[in-house]
Every structure is written in structure tokens, then in C-alpha cells.
Amino acid sequence: MITGMQGLDRITQLFIRRLLPGLLCCLLGSGVRAEPxxxxxxxxxxxxNQVHDAVLKTAQQPPTVTTLDQLTPADSHRDIILAVGSRACEQMLNRYNPDTRLICSFLPSTTFEQLKQQLLPEQAQPQVSAIYIDQPLLRQIRLARLVKPDAKTLGSALGSNSRSLRSDLESGSRDAGLKLQLAYLSPQDNPVEKLTPVIQSSDLFLVIPDSSVFNRAISKWLLYLSLRHQVPVIGFSENYTNAGAAASVHSSPSQIGQQAGEWLNRLQAGETLPPPSHPAYFDVSINPVAARTLKLQLSSGEALEQALLHIEAGH
Structure with missing residues (x-):
């Protein structure tokens, strides 16, 4: 026969073995949260601010937000850091902690690669990735092909910041069935003298985002020459389209922020850091006046965007 004390002992032992661990987990789970x-x-x-707002809207666990002038030494040791813009990326690479997973976003691919080589030259496999602001070259080239399906020759120009893109430009043109006409520009060159023969011998001209080549003045000359020689220009921003490019493919700050927020969700769900990537989301804009002047049959930017998505999906 079990006495009252023996029964109480058994109940106590049962509580310790079965109930107490679960209760402790609940208590600890409610009090201990992952570092933001x-x-x-x-x-x-x-x-x-547009990137910031889109990240906060997309991320399941909103991040802590700071600016460069508010950084503290402890900030470099966060588990996950999202740097928005070239300056933020440079500062966080300068302070890089190997235990941190760092995402640089909203910056050109060439800038990211240069910063990484300069600031992390000894890091064999740093936990660093990026979401670029510029489009993949193949996406731009495919847009060029859609704008003028019968084109045979694609012209472009590279400067000091974009020379590393030459092989990708050559392979992308070849895959699209286009012969590449390429010019190299330095600050000392006369851009009109360099660009004119390329435009004259091309059916399309692709603008590469490179501030060492295409400043405002050179861009105006490029657009003037393209209209004069009836060569459509494919740009990389809505401003280029508005200025006279036949069409451009570009991603907004909000689209970059959405992708960054999705990456944060993946990391916090236990997935590995994605590799450096071009924008997943994009828009296509067209200039109807330029299209009519160049005798192009363009329906709408949305139709071109859907065509690009269809091609990229492999259909």
C-alpha cells in the first residue's frame, strides 16, 4: 500500500522527469529572443528610405536600423548585418567580423567586387554576399533583342570601372546571336570620336552603368548620335528612358528592399547565405517617342517585362 508521502514523492518525480523540462523551455523561449x-x-x-521601408514590410522579424554615424564597436559583431548602399558596405567590410553574415545591398556589382578585394583580400570564404543594383548583362542583352529582333550587331562601351565585364558581355552577346562592337573609354578620350564608329556599325547600343564612362554630358551625346544614326539605345534606368533611350530595364529601391527582406527571412529560418545576386525583381520602361522615331514596334514596358520573365523561366 502506497502511503501519502510515497505518492507525493512519485508525483514530484513525475513532474521533474516529464513536465519540468517542457515548462522550462516555454519560460526560456518566452524570455530569450534571437538577436535582431x-x-x-x-x-x-x-x-x-525606400529600401528601408520595403525591408521592414517584408522581413518577418524587423531589423534594428542605424546609420554610419551611429555605429558602435559592438555592432560589428551582430550575427546578421544588412548594409544598404556603397558607403555602408565599405564601412561594414572595414569592420568585418568572420562570425557575421553580411549582406551588402543597393550598390553596383563592380563596386562590391572592388571593395571586397580591397578590404577582405585574405579572407578565403567570408560570409559576405550582395544584392546588386545593376541588372545582369544577359537580361539587358535579351531586352535589346526583344526591342529589335532582326538586329545582328550590338554596340557598347566600357570604362575603367567596367572592364571586368568584358567576358560576360562577349558571352551574352554570343548567346543572343549578336556580334559585339566594343569601345573602351578613358577620361582622356574624346567620347564622340570613340562612340561614333561603334554606333555607326551597330544595330543596337547597350549602355553599361559605369560612371567613369557615361556621365550626363556623354550620355546626351550618345543619345543624340543614336537618333541620328537610327540605332536604339538600351539603358539601365528610367531616367535613361526619359532622356531618349528606346527602352531600359531597372530595379527600384523598393524592389531591392523586398529581395533583401526575403533574404533575411531565409537566413533567420536557418538557410545558408545566398551568393551575390542581381535583382530578382525589375521593371522595363519604354520611350514611345524614341520608338516611333526609330520605327520600332514596341507594345508596352509591361509586355517586354513579361517576355523577359518568360525567357528567364526557361519557357
Whole structure:
């Protein structure tokens, strides 16, 4: 016969063995939370604010937000850091901690690669990735082919910041069945003298985002020459389209922020850091006046965007 004390002992032992661990997990789970992601903004300009807002809208666990002038030494040791813009990326690479997973976003691919080579030359496999602001060259080339399906020759120009893209430009043109006409520009060159023969011998001209080549003045000359010689220009921003490019493919700050927020969700769900990537989301804009002048049959930017998505999906 079990006495009252023996029964109480058995109940106590049962509580310790079966119930107490689960209760402790619940208590600890409610009191201990994962360290929040740190989002570092280059500044609070309109574009950065759009990235910021899209990240907060998309991320399941909103990150802590700071700017470069508010950084503390402890910030470099966060588990996950999202740097928005070139300046923020440079600062976080300068302070890089090998245990941190760092995502640089909203910056050109060439800038990211240069910063990484300069600031992490000894790191064999740093946990660093990026979401670029520029489009993959193949996407731009495919848009060029859609704009003028009967084109045979694609012209373009590279500067000091974009020379590393030559092989990708050559292979992308070849895959699209286009012969590449390429010019190299330096600050000392006369851009009109360099660009004119390329435009004259091309059916299309692709603008590569490179500030060492295409500043505002050179871009105006390029667009003038293209209209004069009836060669459509494919740009990389809506501003280029508005200025006279036949069409451009580009990603907005909000689209970059959405992708960054999705990456944060993946990391916090236990997935590995994705490799450096071009934008997953994009828009296509067209200039109807330029299209009519160049005798192009373009329906709409949305139709071209859907055609690109269809091609990229492999259909």
C-alpha cells in the first residue's frame, strides 16, 4: 500500500522527469529572443528610405536600423548585418567580423567586387554576399533583342570601372546571336570620336552603368548620335528612358528592399547565405517617342517585362 508521502514523492518525480523540462523551455523561449538583424543605411536619403521601408514590410522579424554615424564597436559583431548602399558596405567590410553574415545591398556589382578585394583580400570564404543594383548583362542583352529582333550587331562601351565585364558581355552577346562592337573609354578620350564608329556599325547600343564612362554630358551625346544614326539605345534606368533611350530595364529601391527582406527571412529560418545576386525583381520602361522615331514596334514596358520573365523561366 502506497502511503501519502510515497505518492507525493512519485508525483514530484513525475513532474521533474516529464513536465519540468517542457515548462522550462516555454519560460526560456518566452524570455530569450534571437538577436535582431542590424540594418545599416548609408544615409537617410529618399532612395535609402525606400529600401528601408520595403525591408521592414517584408522581413518577418524587423531589423534594428542605424546609420554610419551611429555605429558602435559592438555592432560589428551582430550575427546578421544588412548594409544598404556603397558607403555602408565599405564601412561594414572595414569592420568585418568572420562570425557575421553580411549582406551588402543597393550598390553596383563592380563596386562590391572592388571593395571586397580591397578590404577582405585574405579572407578565403567570408560570409559576405550582395544584392546588386545593376541588372545582369544577359537580361539587358535579351531586352535589346526583344526591342529589335532582326538586329545582328550590338554596340557598347566600357570604362575603367567596367572592364571586368568584358567576358560576360562577349558571352551574352554570343548567346543572343549578336556580334559585339566594343569601345573602351578613358577620361582622356574624346567620347564622340570613340562612340561614333561603334554606333555607326551597330544595330543596337547597350549602355553599361559605369560612371567613369557615361556621365550626363556623354550620355546626351550618345543619345543624340543614336537618333541620328537610327540605332536604339538600351539603358539601365528610367531616367535613361526619359532622356531618349528606346527602352531600359531597372530595379527600384523598393524592389531591392523586398529581395533583401526575403533574404533575411531565409537566413533567420536557418538557410545558408545566398551568393551575390542581381535583382530578382525589375521593371522595363519604354520611350514611345524614341520608338516611333526609330520605327520600332514596341507594345508596352509591361509586355517586354513579361517576355523577359518568360525567357528567364526557361519557357
Amino acid at each position: 538583424v542590424l540594418m545599416v543605411l548609408s544615409d537617410f536619403g529618399p532612395s535609402y
